[in-house]
Amino acid sequence: MSQSTKTLAMYINGQFVTDFNGTYRDVLNPATEEVIAHEPKGGTTEVDLAVEAAKQAQTEWEHTPAVQRGAYLRKIAQGIRERAQELTATIVAEGGKTKELAEVEVLFTADYLDYQAEWARRYEGEIIQSDRPNENILLFKRPHGVVAGILPWNFPFFLIARKMGPALLTGNTIVVKPSSITPINAFIFAEIVHAAGLPKGVFNVVNGAGAEIGSHLAQHPRVDLVSLTGSVEAGRQVMIAAAQNITKVSLELGGKAPAIVLKDADLDLAVKSIVASRVINSGQVCNCAERVYVQQEVHDAFVAKLTAAMQQVRFGNPAAAQDTLDMGPLVEKRAVDAVAAKVEKAVKQGATLHLGGKRPQQKGFFFEPTILTDVKNDMDIMHEETFGPVLPIAAFNTLDEAVAMANDSIFGLTSSVYTESLNDAFYITRRLQFGETYINRENFEAMQGFHAGWKQSGIGGADGKHGLEEYLLTQTVYLQTPR
Numbered sequence: 001m002s003q004s005t006k007t008l009a010m011y012i013n014g015q016f017v018t019d020f021n022g023t024y025r026d027v028l029n030p031a032t033e034e035v036i037a038h039e040p041k042g043g044t045t046e047v048d049l050a051v052e053a054a055k056q057a058q059t060e061w062e063h064t065p066a067v068q069r070g071a072y073l074r075k076i077a078q079g080i081r082e083r084a085q086e087l088t089a090t091i092v093a094e095g096g097k098t099k100e101l102a103e104v105e106v107l108f109t110a111d112y113l114d115y116q117a118e119w120a121r122r123y124e125g126e127i128i129q130s131d132r133p134n135e136n137i138l139l140f141k142r143p144h145g146v147v148a149g150i151l152p153w154n155f156p157f158f159l160i161a162r163k164m165g166p167a168l169l170t171g172n173t174i175v176v177k178p179s180s181i182t183p184i185n186a187f188i189f190a191e192i193v194h195a196a197g198l199p200k201g202v203f204n205v206v207n208g209a210g211a212e213i214g215s216h217l218a219q220h221p222r223v224d225l226v227s228l229t230g231s232v233e234a235g236r237q238v239m240i241a242a243a244q245n246i247t248k249v250s251l252e253l254g255g256k257a258p259a260i261v262l263k264d265a266d267l268d269l270a271v272k273s274i275v276a277s278r279v280i281n282s283g284q285v286c287n288c289a290e291r292v293y294v295q296q297e298v299h300d301a302f303v304a305k306l307t308a309a310m311q312q313v314r315f316g317n318p319a320a321a322q323d324t325l326d327m328g329p330l331v332e333k334r335a336v337d338a339v340a341a342k343v344e345k346a347v348k349q350g351a352t353l354h355l356g357g358k359r360p361q362q363k364g365f366f367f368e369p370t371i372l373t374d375v376k377n378d379m380d381i382m383h384e385e386t387f388g389p390v391l392p393i394a395a396f397n398t399l400d401e402a403v404a405m406a407n408d409s410i411f412g413l414t415s416s417v418y419t420e421s422l423n424d425a426f427y428i429t430r431r432l433q434f435g436e437t438y439i440n441r442e443n444f445e446a447m448q449g450f451h452a453g454w455k456q457s458g459i460g461g462a463d464g465k466h467g468l469e470e471y472l473l474t475q476t477v478y479l480q481t482p483r
Helices: 044-062 066-082 084-095 099-121 156-169 184-195 210-218 232-245 267-283 296-311 333-348 399-407 422-429 464-469
Strands: 010-012 015-017 024-028 035-040 126-128 135-143 146-150 173-177 203-205 225-229 248-252 257-261 289-295 352-355 370-373 390-396 414-418 436-439 472-480
Touching: 010 044, 010 184, 035 084, 044 135, 044 146, 044 173, 044 203, 044 210, 066 084, 066 099, 066 156, 066 184, 084 099, 084 156, 084 184, 099 156, 099 464, 146 156, 146 210, 156 173, 156 184, 156 225, 156 464, 173 210, 184 203, 210 225, 210 232, 225 232, 232 248, 257 267, 257 399, 267 289, 267 296, 267 390, 267 414, 289 296, 289 399, 296 352, 296 370, 296 390, 333 352, 333 370, 333 390, 390 399, 399 422, 414 422, 422 436
Parallel strands: 146 173, 146 225, 173 203, 225 248, 257 289, 257 414, 289 390, 370 390, 414 436
Antiparallel strands: 010 015, 010 203, 024 035, 126 135, 135 472, 352 370
16 A cells, blocks of 8 residues: 555544454545545444444443533534644545635534534423323433434535534434545544544444445444435435334435526526535535526526626636635546536437536546536436536526426425515425525525425435434323322
8 A cells, every 4th residue: 555645444432443354445536536545445344343332332321411412522523623724635635625615514514513512401301281180291302322324425524423413412322434435534533533532432433335334234223223315326225224123214315406596586696606506516515506497588698697607617626726716526537427428418308508518638527617508397407416517507487387397306405596576485485395495595504404305305304403303212201190
């Protein structure tokens, strides 16, 4: 192995595990295509060890006062801030994010853990009125037990916290499976957890192939909740595996977010917000604006403004750039090939390639900012998740037509509406079949909200009070007293 690359380790029962089968996977920098780390290929043995460690630690952790559990989260948050510069550079190198977005992810993650810690004194049970004399009905909130957190590569660092924060705060323990594309940040996260003195077994990291590790976690009889962020197919496989033990699943899956631009919209605001929502992380975000519906009266004006804005999108190697970039590369070559194939198919189905549409002649997994016009709603580009910097645009006449086209999707994660009419905004949002709707702003959720999809975009959700509830069971106690 090259001495210039980082060799990672798993984190099981409070120890960094390097004594396994000795096989590794290369981790590439998507902007340079160079090997930057070696990830261990764990297997079912490591999963079993981690789950057992989590199970053994869970009872004592549950009986630790919530305020003390929250104090550990705050300590981890502080550790993240102390290593923010290193983490930012790591996320840029392994995921291709811009420096600005990577820094936002790191600091938002620290803030998120602090926010979760605040719930220690706030989440509560209930006292319910009884029909019987001298009886009290008490509803307690209890942790599930062992949580399996299966992570994607697009926001790999934040999603550790999104799963472990509420899980640990409510008395669960966790086994995290990071993406093999972006595992370095999870290794550093484990180092921060270790330095914070978290009890052994409460937090564990197992690396390896998603199909093997994820499946074994999902069907493990000692795992009590599986939380996955990933593709629809990955979610389907997790549900199949979890069904063996009737294990609860919480799934955030794909999206095909529509952006609806009405004729009275502030077009400059709409263009700015939609471009920001499309090129963030090079379009590799589930809640990105994936398709645009523009009212016929302003279609041409909108396309002209959007074209000018997309032409100004700056991309390149984020680590080497002297100025601020809008986006970096896609995460791997397969992603570039997939996006190129979707654009090519759209053109064959009758769309017009208005801008971009190809991979630039340079090192790295880049794809040009792309606009497709003359798009019809039955084209595949309007239904299949693209996960790249591609904006297909279709025209509509009436609000009902826009709603019908937007809802014509197996996905229901996020959506957006641009209008200066409050009546029209609510008319549309009441009819949209999406878990989130953004009005006159970019698609980016708040930690105190609730990020949850409809249809095949997922089951359950994350963030805020309702996200915390995902990690809790109810126990109802009927207490009959003699008098």
